[in-house]
Amino acid sequence: MMRRVPWALLVFLAAFSVPALASRFYTFLANDVIIWALFATSLNLLVGYTGLVSFGHAAYFGIGAYTTGILMKKLGLPFLLAFPAAGVFAGACALVFGFFCVRLTRIYFAMLTLAFAQIVWAICFKWNEVTGGEQGMPEIPYPSFDWVDRVATILPFVGGYRTSDYYYFTSLILVGVCLWLLRRIVHSPFGRMLTTIRENAERAEFIGVNVRRYELAAFVLAGGFAGLAGGIFGIFNRGVFPDFAYWTKSSEVLIMTLLGGMGTFYGPAVGALVLLWLNQQIVSYTEYWPLVLGVILVLLLFVFPGGIVGALSDLWRRLDRRRRHA
Amino acid sequence: MPDLSFVFAQSLSGLTAAMFLFLIAAGLSLIFGVLRVLNFAHGTFYMLGAYSAYQFVQWLGPGPGTFWVAALGAALAIAALGGVVERLLFRHLYGKEELYQLLFTYALVLILSDVAKIIWGTQQKSLSRPPGLTGSFSLFGATIPFYNLFILLLGPAIALAFWFVLQRTRMGRFIRAAALDRETLGALGVNVDALYMWVFVLASFLGGLGGALISPMRAIVPGMDTEVIVEAFVVVVIGGLGSFWGTFLGAIIYGQVLSFGILFFPRFSIFSVFALMAAVLIVRPWGLLGRPLR
Numbered sequence: 001m002m003r004r005v006p007w008a009l010l011v012f013l014a015a016f017s018v019p020a021l022a023s024r025f026y027t028f029l030a031n032d033v034i035i036w037a038l039f040a041t042s043l044n045l046l047v048g049y050t051g052l053v054s055f056g057h058a059a060y061f062g063i064g065a066y067t068t069g070i071l072m073k074k075l076g077l078p079f080l081l082a083f084p085a086a087g088v089f090a091g092a093c094a095l096v097f098g099f100f101c102v103r104l105t106r107i108y109f110a111m112l113t114l115a116f117a118q119i120v121w122a123i124c125f126k127w128n129e130v131t132g133g134e135q136g137m138p139e140i141p142y143p144s145f146d147w148v149d150r151v152a153t154i155l156p157f158v159g160g161y162r163t164s165d166y167y168y169f170t171s172l173i174l175v176g177v178c179l180w181l182l183r184r185i186v187h188s189p190f191g192r193m194l195t196t197i198r199e200n201a202e203r204a205e206f207i208g209v210n211v212r213r214y215e216l217a218a219f220v221l222a223g224g225f226a227g228l229a230g231g232i233f234g235i236f237n238r239g240v241f242p243d244f245a246y247w248t249k250s251s252e253v254l255i256m257t258l259l260g261g262m263g264t265f266y267g268p269a270v271g272a273l274v275l276l277w278l279n280q281q282i283v284s285y286t287e288y289w290p291l292v293l294g295v296i297l298v299l300l301l302f303v304f305p306g307g308i309v310g311a312l313s314d315l316w317r318r319l320d321r322r323r324r325h326a
Numbered sequence: 327m328p329d330l331s332f333v334f335a336q337s338l339s340g341l342t343a344a345m346f347l348f349l350i351a352a353g354l355s356l357i358f359g360v361l362r363v364l365n366f367a368h369g370t371f372y373m374l375g376a377y378s379a380y381q382f383v384q385w386l387g388p389g390p391g392t393f394w395v396a397a398l399g400a401a402l403a404i405a406a407l408g409g410v411v412e413r414l415l416f417r418h419l420y421g422k423e424e425l426y427q428l429l430f431t432y433a434l435v436l437i438l439s440d441v442a443k444i445i446w447g448t449q450q451k452s453l454s455r456p457p458g459l460t461g462s463f464s465l466f467g468a469t470i471p472f473y474n475l476f477i478l479l480l481g482p483a484i485a486l487a488f489w490f491v492l493q494r495t496r497m498g499r500f501i502r503a504a505a506l507d508r509e510t511l512g513a514l515g516v517n518v519d520a521l522y523m524w525v526f527v528l529a530s531f532l533g534g535l536g537g538a539l540i541s542p543m544r545a546i547v548p549g550m551d552t553e554v555i556v557e558a559f560v561v562v563v564i565g566g567l568g569s570f571w572g573t574f575l576g577a578i579i580y581g582q583v584l585s586f587g588i589l590f591f592p593r594f595s596i597f598s599v600f601a602l603m604a605a606v607l608i609v610r611p612w613g614l615l616g617r618p619l620r
Binding site: 047053055100103104106107108110111112114115116118119122123125126127247248251254255258288290291293294295297298301302305 | 364415418423424425426428429430432433434435436437439440441443444552556559560563567593594596597600601603604607608611612
């Protein structure tokens with residue numbers, strides 16, 4: 001019975017009502033959450049499904065953000081072009097970096113992804129003419145929403161929102177499409193093969209799978225989707241800054257993925273929601289959010305290594321078993 | 327082409343930076359070599375070393391030997407902290423997946439750096455150079471502070487002492503054996519648990535000492551931990567994770583590349599060290615002087 005309900009679709013549709021029902025602040029928070037949800041889910045494709053621990057995933061997020069930002073602000077391109085460009089360019093960079101990374105195993109893989117991410121960060125930090133350097137690039141314009149007024153003359157219920165609300169709807173649709181695509185990828189034969197590689201790369205090699213090529217494909221896809229998330233985020237954040245690609249961002253998104261539950265499809269999205277909501281709650285009490293986050297992380301690693309979704313599904317299974325015994 | 331005295335000065339400043347990096351990276355490399363954990367929190371120990379040195383100087387008040395007592399006290403305090411952290415938390419990580427290890431040490435970074443913020447605030451702190459080493463002298467047209475000279479001499483001295491401990495003492499032999507095969511060593515009757523703790527204590531001591539000694543040269547600020555740990559990663563990766571002389575070589579290369587990078591291509595100096603790290607990982611993932619992992 002539980003399985004039949006299209007929960008994801010319901011949540012997606014319910015999310016459209018946020019600007020109408022809740023304050024401007026919650027719309028902002030929801031927008032933040034959905035972008036990070038996409039970013040974390042893209043990382044999960046690597047860490048959770050393929051078993052490759054990337055410590056430099058923020059690089060592709062940063063590349064995407066800069067791509068969209070530069071194209072829209074400096075070249076005046078429309079969002080419709082600048083947004084896919086973020087995914088394409090981040091994916092292309094992931095192809096180049098990933099080509100070298102997938103040749104390494106375990107800790108060396110993590111170190112090389114970190115090195116590449118720091119290279120990206122250093123370029124963003126220093127290349128003043130293009131990226132704005134240390135100061136970043138503020139005032140990225142919103143996409144144009146003029147057409148909404150014309151639509152509103154026919155369908156009056158779409159009119160009357162703020163620009164930031166329209167941007168929220170846009171992000172929601174884009175993130176929804178991206179998550180749907182990622183879900184298709186994970187459940188495709190290709191995605192199954194990634195899981196096989198995670199479980200036993202050697203055996204996958206024996207049955208004739210080109211493990212490196214699969215890993216590289218996963219790396220490029222993960223990078224591309226992270227780039228799309230970055231492209232949405234730069235505009236949402238009203239600016240792009242070098243620390244988008246700094247290594248601490250990579251660990252933040254890893255924490256989200258782990259908190260929600262690796263290897264479960266919606267885990268990272270849940271992790272993004274919980275972490276950002278907690279952050280917003282706790283920051284109003286104390287400035288020591290990192291301390292709280294660190295404690296949460298230690299508890300998570302020692303007590304709930306499966307994350308929230310893992311713990312919940314354990315609980316569900318246990319209750320189910322008890323009910324059957326009774 | 328800039329004149330030679332400038333090149334000389336630049337090279338010396340690179341060497342001085344290298345000595346600090348060596349102190350920090352040596353501990354990182356030791357922990358990885360023996361315990362097989364990549365410790366992000368090592369940079370935080372370095373930062374806490376700097377703050378502790380500042381705190382000891384505050385307590386002791388001015389005096390001729392204050393700085394030295396404070397530096398040693400700070401290093402010992404961080405060594406003790408390292409021991410406690412290893413006993414209570416770290417030992418649950420051995421043999422677990424990399425992701426758990428990395429994220430756990432990152433959690434320590436978050437917790438300890440906020441604790442430092444609670445104790446010492448966000449205002450930057452600084453220490454003055456110890457009396458007797460405040461001046462400077464000229465060599466080949468370059469001005470060299472005495473304190474830098476002291477660091478330039480201390481770095482190799484510590485490297486040699488460390489190497490001596492590893493190669494020539496009973497403890498050092500056990501450490502090297504533990505890096506190769508923990509279980510056999512345990513079967514031979516060595517208390518490997520205690521040994522791991524001492525390795526961690528020694529590594530933390532070096533990190534804390536590095537932080538304490540750098541405090542007269544650089545301001546003590548929050549965030550110095552996440553900055554230095556990435557530098558230390560670059561050093562150990564270039565030299566070879568777990569390789570002792572590799573770490574020394576890596577530190578020297580890092581220092582030179584950075585200081586000459588600033589001289590010739592100021593824009594791309596940070597870029598060049600990370601590019602070097604990536605290049606080493608691509609060509610020789612186990613580093614210049616390291617050995618491939620089994």
